[in-house]
Amino acid sequence: MNKYDAIVIGAGHNGLTNAAYLAKAGLNVLVLEKNAYIGGATVSRELYPDWKYSNCSYVCSLLRPEIIRDLELPRHGLQVVPYGGGVTFKENGDYFGSHADHERLLREIARHSKRDASAYERYEADVMKQTRLIRPFLMRTPPDPTSLKPKDLKELSLLAKSFGSMGEEGLADTMRFWTMSIGDFLDEYFESDVIKAHLAGSGIIGTALGVYSPGTAYVLLHHYMGDVDGSVGAWGFARGGMGSVSAALSKSFLSFGGTIKCDAEVGQIIVKNGKTKGVALANGDELYADIVVSNLDPKRTFLKIMDEGDLPSSVVTKAKNFKIRGSSGKLNIALDGLPTFTGLPKDSPLCLGEKHFSDSLPKMERAYDEWKAGTWSKDPYVDMLIPTQIDPTMAPPGKHMMSVFVQYAPPKVNGGEWTPEDKAGFEKTVIDQISNYSPDFKDLILHCETRTPQDIENEVGLTEGNIFMGELTFDQLLFNRPFPGYAQYRGPVKGMYMCSSGTHPGGGVMAAPGANAAREILQDLRLTNTVPGGYDDD
Amino acid sequence: MIPHDETMMLKTPFHSRIEAACEINMWEDWKGYTSPQAYTEVEQEYFAVRSNTGVFDISPMIKYRFTGPDAGAYLNRLVTRDISKIGIDRVAYTVWCDDNGQVMDDGTIFHLAENDYRLCAYARCLDWLMWSAEGFDVTIVDETADVAALAVQGPTSCAIFKEMGFEGIENLKPFGITRFPFEDSEVMISRTGFTGDLGYEIWIDPELAEAFWDALFEAGKHREIRPIGSAALDMLRTETGFIQAGVDFVPAEEAIRTGRSRSPFELGLGWLVSFDKPVFNGRKALLKEKKEGSRYAFVYLDVEGNKPAEHAFIYSGDKEVGTVTTGAWCPTAKTNVAFAQVDAKYGKVGQELVAEIYYERELKWTRVMAKCTVIEGAVFNPPRKRQTPAPDF
Numbered sequence: 001m002n003k004y005d006a007i008v009i010g011a012g013h014n015g016l017t018n019a020a021y022l023a024k025a026g027l028n029v030l031v032l033e034k035n036a037y038i039g040g041a042t043v044s045r046e047l048y049p050d051w052k053y054s055n056c057s058y059v060c061s062l063l064r065p066e067i068i069r070d071l072e073l074p075r076h077g078l079q080v081v082p083y084g085g086g087v088t089f090k091e092n093g094d095y096f097g098s099h100a101d102h103e104r105l106l107r108e109i110a111r112h113s114k115r116d117a118s119a120y121e122r123y124e125a126d127v128m129k130q131t132r133l134i135r136p137f138l139m140r141t142p143p144d145p146t147s148l149k150p151k152d153l154k155e156l157s158l159l160a161k162s163f164g165s166m167g168e169e170g171l172a173d174t175m176r177f178w179t180m181s182i183g184d185f186l187d188e189y190f191e192s193d194v195i196k197a198h199l200a201g202s203g204i205i206g207t208a209l210g211v212y213s214p215g216t217a218y219v220l221l222h223h224y225m226g227d228v229d230g231s232v233g234a235w236g237f238a239r240g241g242m243g244s245v246s247a248a249l250s251k252s253f254l255s256f257g258g259t260i261k262c263d264a265e266v267g268q269i270i271v272k273n274g275k276t277k278g279v280a281l282a283n284g285d286e287l288y289a290d291i292v293v294s295n296l297d298p299k300r301t302f303l304k305i306m307d308e309g310d311l312p313s314s315v316v317t318k319a320k321n322f323k324i325r326g327s328s329g330k331l332n333i334a335l336d337g338l339p340t341f342t343g344l345p346k347d348s349p350l351c352l353g354e355k356h357f358s359d360s361l362p363k364m365e366r367a368y369d370e371w372k373a374g375t376w377s378k379d380p381y382v383d384m385l386i387p388t389q390i391d392p393t394m395a396p397p398g399k400h401m402m403s404v405f406v407q408y409a410p411p412k413v414n415g416g417e418w419t420p421e422d423k424a425g426f427e428k429t430v431i432d433q434i435s436n437y438s439p440d441f442k443d444l445i446l447h448c449e450t451r452t453p454q455d456i457e458n459e460v461g462l463t464e465g466n467i468f469m470g471e472l473t474f475d476q477l478l479f480n481r482p483f484p485g486y487a488q489y490r491g492p493v494k495g496m497y498m499c500s501s502g503t504h505p506g507g508g509v510m511a512a513p514g515a516n517a518a519r520e521i522l523q524d525l526r527l528t529n530t531v532p533g534g535y536d537d538d
Numbered sequence: 539m540i541p542h543d544e545t546m547m548l549k550t551p552f553h554s555r556i557e558a559a560c561e562i563n564m565w566e567d568w569k570g571y572t573s574p575q576a577y578t579e580v581e582q583e584y585f586a587v588r589s590n591t592g593v594f595d596i597s598p599m600i601k602y603r604f605t606g607p608d609a610g611a612y613l614n615r616l617v618t619r620d621i622s623k624i625g626i627d628r629v630a631y632t633v634w635c636d637d638n639g640q641v642m643d644d645g646t647i648f649h650l651a652e653n654d655y656r657l658c659a660y661a662r663c664l665d666w667l668m669w670s671a672e673g674f675d676v677t678i679v680d681e682t683a684d685v686a687a688l689a690v691q692g693p694t695s696c697a698i699f700k701e702m703g704f705e706g707i708e709n710l711k712p713f714g715i716t717r718f719p720f721e722d723s724e725v726m727i728s729r730t731g732f733t734g735d736l737g738y739e740i741w742i743d744p745e746l747a748e749a750f751w752d753a754l755f756e757a758g759k760h761r762e763i764r765p766i767g768s769a770a771l772d773m774l775r776t777e778t779g780f781i782q783a784g785v786d787f788v789p790a791e792e793a794i795r796t797g798r799s800r801s802p803f804e805l806g807l808g809w810l811v812s813f814d815k816p817v818f819n820g821r822k823a824l825l826k827e828k829k830e831g832s833r834y835a836f837v838y839l840d841v842e843g844n845k846p847a848e849h850a851f852i853y854s855g856d857k858e859v860g861t862v863t864t865g866a867w868c869p870t871a872k873t874n875v876a877f878a879q880v881d882a883k884y885g886k887v888g889q890e891l892v893a894e895i896y897y898e899r900e901l902k903w904t905r906v907m908a909k910c911t912v913i914e915g916a917v918f919n920p921p922r923k924r925q926t927p928a929p930d931f
């Protein structure tokens with residue numbers, strides 16, 4: 001049988017979520033995945049015997065609780081364990097410890113600046129105001145601001161009401177927040193370099209922007225708007241690595257009667273008379289469905305697996321102009337034991353959280369300058385975690401696994417492809433940086449998987465290795481994601497839909513794009529909606 | 539580089555004594571400090587203050603020091619009350635507002651000497667204090683950890699101090715400050731407190747904290763002095779009508795939702811706003827509010843029956859008009875009181891309202907619709923609180 005009700009291209013977590021909701025509504029759904037394994041950037045793999053790596057994404061917060069519950073992901077094996085705290089090491093041997101306990105955190109901030117400790121409470125409240133504004137829209141389809149359809153008007157008025165409730169001053173703050181840089185934003189609160197550097201990380205992770213680039217304040221919000229069990233802004237580890245998210249999603253999908261085919265790369269979406277008919281695999285096989293959903297980023301979807309002739313030329317142009325720039329790499333390291341860090345007691349609760357080695361904004365900006373010049377940062381910003389301190393399933397007892405997210409790394413080195421020497425140089429830069437703060441680290445390394453943006457693109461299919469499938473700047477958010485006029489998950493061809501991180505509300509392991517897209521598809525098919533509404537914060 | 543502090547919880551300078559006295563190990567976190575909720579029995583701790591003397595460690599309270607030629611002018615610009623009227627060795631209760639006239643916190647200002655003040659507050663606000671200091675010649679220092687402090691409250695408190703040799707303490711007027719030699723140094727005593735009773739607060743070098751505690755308890759041993767925890771203090775402050783930041787209002791800077799902060803008028807603290815001053819933070823907004831009316835009123839309610847009205851909704855007829863922020867049975871006044879925020883027009887003294895109270899007995903929940911009346915203020919307000927010379931009871 002090669003005819004289905006719907007075909008989803010890509011078994012990333014959004015493709016699987018989308019497929020699960022379509023199957024739950026009674027459709028016969030096929031998911032096609034080019035790799036031999038599912039998950040895309042939400043994956044755990046054993047590349048060194050007995051060690052599991054979260055190869056791409058490594059921490060979980062954005063994953064919508066409505067979906068976790070509705071698709072029964074806990075019953076299908078998903079457990080998210082929160083972690084807290086973090087450290088930014090300073091060049092002078094000191095460090096800033098971001099304690100999970102509020103009072104302890106304020107005390108530690110006061111150690112660097114008493115004034116900043118009191119400013120932190122203002123900062124927290126202000127960030128929370130913006131977070132509250134965006135959260136209700138995660139599980140909703142963005143309205144089309146140019147449409148006069150009742151549904152769009154209703155959603156637009158909801159958006160307006162939500163912004164209106166901020167008051168005049170609040171609205172001005174919001175406009176500034178969405179457009180300003182994380183550096184400028186933090187400068188309005190803090191005087192201590194290390195505190196600013198610690199907080200600024202969330203503003204640049206995954207973007208090809210620097211701490212002083214406009215738009216990065218919003219990126220911070222993107223890292224704050226999730227929650228673990230209602231604790232907004234908290235992050236956790238998926239037990240067993242991020243692959244357990246996609247594993248649970250796939251089990252849920254299969255429980256509704258769905259089919260997944262791996263090693264099945266789609267070469268082309270088949271369009272006839274302005275309608276999708278199915279897909280042609282790279283090996284030439286054809287599979288048919290009236291509904292085809294792409295879990296690929298907008299560039300790949302429209303420029304690689306669709307024929308220009310089947311598309312309005314404006315869409316082709318928009319896809320070409322879509323901003324999706326690779327800026328991050330990753331090291332996954334198997335360790336023979338737990339490394340120690342200079343000055344940090346081994347039993348400090350801070351060890352459980354993330355570690356950074358950039359102690360000022362100018363340093364972070366310099367790291368960005370090097371990326372702009374075409375190479376990886378020589379003193380990069382890293383977000384490093386050792387999840388095995390909390391999750392015992394990822395390495396043998398007493399052994400550890402380290403996940404190092406690295407910024408900045410360019411998609412091409414000085415305009416050329418990454419060579420093995422480049423990759424070795426990149427790896428050495430990161431390992432040397434960590435060793436500067438952890439003398440025993442190098443000796444504990446058993447195996448290291450180093451991933452450049454190019455590796456990520458080749459393996460996961462994220463164009464340029466951009467982790468969010470497109471920059472999270474206002475020109476590419478909400479009703480502009482991926483492009484104006486196409487933000488409601490419907491493609492330019494009848495029967496064709498988009499469900500990836502390239503659609504609202506954007507990247508990260510969130511599952512909201514997949515779910516929102518399913519709701520629109522079911523509406524077009526006049527089937528009963530299976531997608532849950534969002535929880536309310538108030 | 540200041541060394542790291544790896545302790546989870548801070549300890550006040552009195553901790554060794556508190557720990558020894560805290561028999562039931564009920565601790566809580568007060569701004570990062572280990573603080574006792576109760577030592578032995580809450581009821582007895584409450585009555586210690588109403589009939590003998592209770593001692594509460596207030597060291598964790600946030601304290602700022604202001605010195606310099608513009609210190610007074612600066613504070614007068616910061617807070618709503620007219621500080622120029624507060625003489626040396628006097629204390630004033632006040633609130634301070636943001637530019638929208640919303641209360642950031644309440645606290646007390648101590649006029650310690652010429653151009654020298656201390657502010658005691660609930661919330662950290664150094665950032666706001668520094669902002670407001672632009673253009674003033676004033677030095678601001680957080681001295682929270684540099685001053686140990688105890689509240690010594692109750693009818694026999696003055697007598698105990700006399701026993702300690704603090705001669706003339708009885709002549710200290712409410713809101714006055716005085717000093718006595720202690721060991722090789724001195725102790726500062728103010729006639730202030732959060733219990734509405736005769737009582738004092740003492741301020742001392744942390745080095746001398748334990749010695750002072752020992753001398754105090756030695757002097758008070760025949761007058762049944764006892765340490766008290768926050769649970770008893772909460773009953774005391776409710777009975778005497780003191781509001782608490784974070785409980786009865788949301789400090790403006792911490793408010794996330796629009797409209798959740800309150801102005802001084804909306805907290806019944808309009809008497810602290812001095813429009814005679816040409817400038818102070820929030821003045822413009824408060825003037826406007828005064829002219830156009832407030833959104834809310836803060837009321838004291840006398841609640842029918844004996845069920846505490848904690849978390850109750852307040853109705854006028856069928857209309858929900860507000861909620862209770864603090865509610866408790868008052869053991870001395872033998873009254874059931876509640877503080878509530880209600881829509882402005884229901885705030886007049888004498889207004890009849892209804893509280894929807896839920897209470898539980900052996901897992902059975904019951905709802906009562908209790909009549910309540912808006913009253914003037916504190917249900918406990920004894921003459922001894924104001925009498926000078928302070929009597930010995």
Ligand SMILES: Cc1cc2nc3c(=O)[nH]c(=O)nc-3n(C[C@H](O)[C@H](O)[C@H](O)COP(=O)(O)OP(=O)(O)OC[C@H]3O[C@@H](n4cnc5c(N)ncnc54)[C@H](O)[C@@H]3O)c2cc1C
Binds near residue numbers: 015038456462465469
């Ligand atoms: C290094 C890195 C670190 C990250 N860290 C975090 C993090 O800690 N927390 C977080 O929340 N997010 C993180 N992210 C972002 C997050 O992982 C992604 O935004 C998200 O996983 C994308 O999910 P998706 O389903 O939209 O797309 P993808 O996961 O990219 O799924 C697309 C799928 O389509 C498949 N595919 C591609 N082309 C074809 C084809 N022609 N035919 C068939 N299949 C095809 C791919 O193999 C892939 O499985 C990280 C991403 C990266 C790369």
